[in-house]
Amino acid sequence: MRHRFPGAALVALSLLVTPGAAAAAPADAGGPVPRPVERFARQTLPAGDGWAADGVGTTGGSAAAADQVHLVRTRAELVDALGGDNATNRTNTTPKVIVVDGVIDGFEAADGGLLGCADLADPEYSQAAYLTAYDPAVWGMVPPTGPLEAARVRSVANQTKQTQINVGPNTTIVGLRGATLTGLTLMIDTANNVILRNLTFDDARDCFPAWSPTDGATGNWNSQYDQVSVRRSEHVWVDHNTFTDGDNPDSAQPVYFGRPYQVHDGSLDITHTASLVTASYNRFVGRDKLMLIGSSNTVGPDVGRLKVTLHHNMFDRVLQRLPRVRFGQVDVYNNWYRLSGEGFEYAVGVGVQSAAYVENNHFTLGAGIAAEDLLYDWGGTAVTTRGNWVRADGDRARPVDLVAAYNATHDPDLGTDAGWTPALRHGQVLPAPLVPLVVGALAGANRLPL
Numbered sequence: 493m494r495h496r497f498p499g500a501a502l503v504a505l506s507l508l509v510t511p512g513a514a515a516a517a518p519a520d521a522g523g524p525v526p527r528p529v530e531r532f533a534r535q536t537l538p539a540g541d542g543w544a545a546d547g548v549g550t551t552g553g554s555a556a557a558a559d560q561v562h563l564v565r566t567r568a569e570l571v572d573a574l575g576g577d578n579a580t581n582r583t584n585t586t587p588k589v590i591v592v593d594g595v596i597d598g599f600e601a602a603d604g605g606l607l608g609c610a611d612l613a614d615p616e617y618s619q620a621a622y623l624t625a626y627d628p629a630v631w632g633m634v635p636p637t638g639p640l641e642a643a644r645v646r647s648v649a650n651q652t653k654q655t656q657i658n659v660g661p662n663t664t665i666v667g668l669r670g671a672t673l674t675g676l677t678l679m680i681d682t683a684n685n686v687i688l689r690n691l692t693f694d695d696a697r698d699c700f701p702a703w704s705p706t707d708g709a710t711g712n713w714n715s716q717y718d719q720v721s722v723r724r725s726e727h728v729w730v731d732h733n734t735f736t737d738g739d740n741p742d743s744a745q746p747v748y749f750g751r752p753y754q755v756h757d758g759s760l761d762i763t764h765t766a767s768l769v770t771a772s773y774n775r776f777v778g779r780d781k782l783m784l785i786g787s788s789n790t791v792g793p794d795v796g797r798l799k800v801t802l803h804h805n806m807f808d809r810v811l812q813r814l815p816r817v818r819f820g821q822v823d824v825y826n827n828w829y830r831l832s833g834e835g836f837e838y839a840v841g842v843g844v845q846s847a848a849y850v851e852n853n854h855f856t857l858g859a860g861i862a863a864e865d866l867l868y869d870w871g872g873t874a875v876t877t878r879g880n881w882v883r884a885d886g887d888r889a890r891p892v893d894l895v896a897a898y899n900a901t902h903d904p905d906l907g908t909d910a911g912w913t914p915a916l917r918h919g920q921v922l923p924a925p926l927v928p929l930v931v932g933a934l935a936g937a938n939r940l941p942l
Contacts, residue, residue, distance in 0.1 A: 525563045525591050532942060533561075533589045533666040537687070537729045541918035542770030542801025542823065550727040550770070552664035552687030556587040563591050567600040567657075567676070575660060578653070582683055584660035592667040592691060598655035598676025609699035612650040617643035617700070626703050628749055633705040647700045648716055655696070655717065659683055667691040669938050673719075674738065681723040681764075689731045692937045693719035694738040697755045703748075713754040723764040730771040734937040735759040735779065742780045756780065758813065763787035767797040767820070775806045775936030780835070782810050786818025789844045789871060794819045801916065802827060804927075806935040809833050816841030816870060817848050823914040825851040826922050828931040829866075832858025838865060840894075842872035847910040850894065852879040854927040859885045863897040867906065874907030881924035889925060 525533070537550040544550040553560070562573035570592070571577075575584030599607045622644060626636045636644075656677045659665070664687040665678075674694040680686050698715035705711035719735055722728050737756055745753045759776055761784045762769050776782055786798050798820025807814050807829045814829065815822065817840070829839055836858075840850055855866060863882045867875065875895060883889035899905040922930060933939075 525561050525589075529591055529666075529668065529942060530561055530589065532940070533591055533664055537770065538918050540916050541729075542772065542803065542916050543768045543799040543821075544727050544729045544770035544801070545916055545918070546768050546799070548727070550685055550687060550729045550768075551662075552685060552729070553587045553589040553662055554664065555662070556589045556664075560586060560588040561591075562588065563593055565592075565594050565596065566604070567596055567598060568602065570596055570657060574658070574663070578656075578658055582658040582660050582679070582681055585662055586660075587662040588664070590663065590665045592665065592671040592673070594668075594670065595672045595674060596676070597674050598657065598696075607654065609651075612647060612654060612699055614643040614646040614650065616640070617647045622703075623748055628705060628711070633711065635705060636703055644700050644702070648698075651699055652716070659686055661685050663687070664689070665691065666942070667937060668942050671937070677717045678720045679723075680721065680725050680728060683725050685727045686725065687729045687731070688720065688733060689729075690733065690937050690940045690942055692734045692736065693759070694736055695740045696757075697740060698757070699755075701754055705749075710750060712751055713748070715754050715757045717756075718758040718761045720760045721758075722760070722762045722766045722769060725766050726768040728766070728769045730760060730769070730774060732773045732935070732937060732940050734775045734777065735782075736777045737779055741778055754780075758782060758784055761785075761787070762798065762800055765793045765797045767799045769799070770801045770803075771805060772801075773804045773931075773935045773939075775808060776810050776814075777808045778810065780811045782807070782813045783815035784813055785815050785820050785822055786843065786846075789818065791845070795845065798822070801914070803917070804931050804935060806830065806931050807839070811835050812837035813841060814839040816843060816868075817846035817872075818843035818870075819845045821847045821849070821910075821912050823849050823851075823917070824853065825849075825914070825917070826924075826927050826931070827853045828928050828935070829853060829855045830928075831855065831861055836861055836865070838868035840866065840875065841868045841870045842875045842906060843870040844872060846872045846875070847912055848875045849910055849912065849914055850875060850877045850880060851914075852921055852924045852927065853881075854889070854924045854931075855880065855882045855892075856889075856928065857882060857884050861885070863892045863894065864901045866894055867898040869898075869902065869904075869906060872906070874910050876908065876910040879924055891924070
């Protein structure tokens with residue numbers, strides 16, 4: 493049977509061909525933000541666009557005074573634009589618009605040079621000594637303790653001061669074409685009303701991963717730093733960004749103690765009672781762990797929080813947590829999952845008291861991945877799935893009931909009703925067959941008129 497969607501096709505084509513504002517000219521070195529860029533950077537989240545539009549909506553730094561519109565090209569300039577002191581910037585409530593030009597490196601020192609891991613290491617820490625001391629054949633399968641582990645923790649604290657950039661409330665950060673934030677974490681903690689757009693996040697690496705021998709049957713290395721972390725915050729819009737490990741992929745890391753040496757954590761983690769977040773038109777490329785929504789199974793303050801919308805994102809050759817959900821009402825619609833590669837684990841993780849609503853997504857699967865692999869039961873009971881299409885390797889795309897596919901090969905069964913229906917959606921929801929056309933063309937950085 494041939495499926496025809498004439499109305500939706502016109503909508504999709506209009507998205508692709510409708511001209512936007514002309515791309516702004518590059519900013520002069522040391523000059524002000526060009527007026528067309530400033531107008532664009534003051535844009536707010538459209539009404540009804542996901543959970544971040546709930547209540548008062550999300551406006552970021554749109555109300556910034558003229559002297560709070562900044563063009564930044566270095567780590568020092570970024571910290572200064574956010575308030576001047578990285579230790580206290582998270583409490584700076586002044587509305588501000590920050591335009592990123594070029595590449596900003598979190599390892600950039602005050603003199604403009606680049607620090608290495610050795611520069612941030614505590615004098616009593618070395619990786620070689622750590623690997624020797626805590627080798628399970630010597631130490632056993634118990635958590636590391638003692639002076640060397642304490643030195644690693646101090647090293648992590650040194651790196652956190654350097655590469656974790658704290659963002660305060662009422663902030664918009666927008667990138668010009670090619671803008672990249674590498675080797676750093678944007679930490680949005682107790683900071684409501686933040687917008688991040690048109691940025692490439694690259695290689696937020698951890699110099700000092702922790703060995704966790706009790707994590708799983710054979711232990712795991714765990715890293716500290718997400719590319720963007722949203723905690724204890726509301727009204728956050730993450731739009732048209734690209735998340736990648738660049739030329740430092742997990743696949744290139746060594747193996748220690750029989751486990752991959754994990755130097756990366758998540759791309760966009762939403763945890764610690766955060767809520768009212770919309771992530772739209774982002775591109776996640778070639779990463780392992782991607783997105784935690786809720787970080788603990790403990791029933792407590794996360795209940796009734798963690799409300800997130802994910803729409804028109806592209807998940808490209810990524811392996812797990814797309815997302816993994818605990819507690820929250822999470823709307824996952826019109827996303828394109830292009831999944832392949834050794835090590836794929838699952839797409840949507842159904843966690844404790846989660847309520848994911850997964851509708852009209854398109855899954856393009858590589859060899860060895862099947863429809864029954866797309867969900868994973870992390871202690872949840874139900875997930876709503878509607879209108880999703882799957883194109884398995886060597887097959888044509890077709891509609892698939894994701895819960896039925898999962899239940900056919902797994903026990904216990906997942907229920908089919910997450911207990912709610914999304915109401916906050918902006919524009920027409922596309923039929924799943926059109927999603928690759930639209931998302932492939934529009935998702936990611938450098939696709940906005942900047």
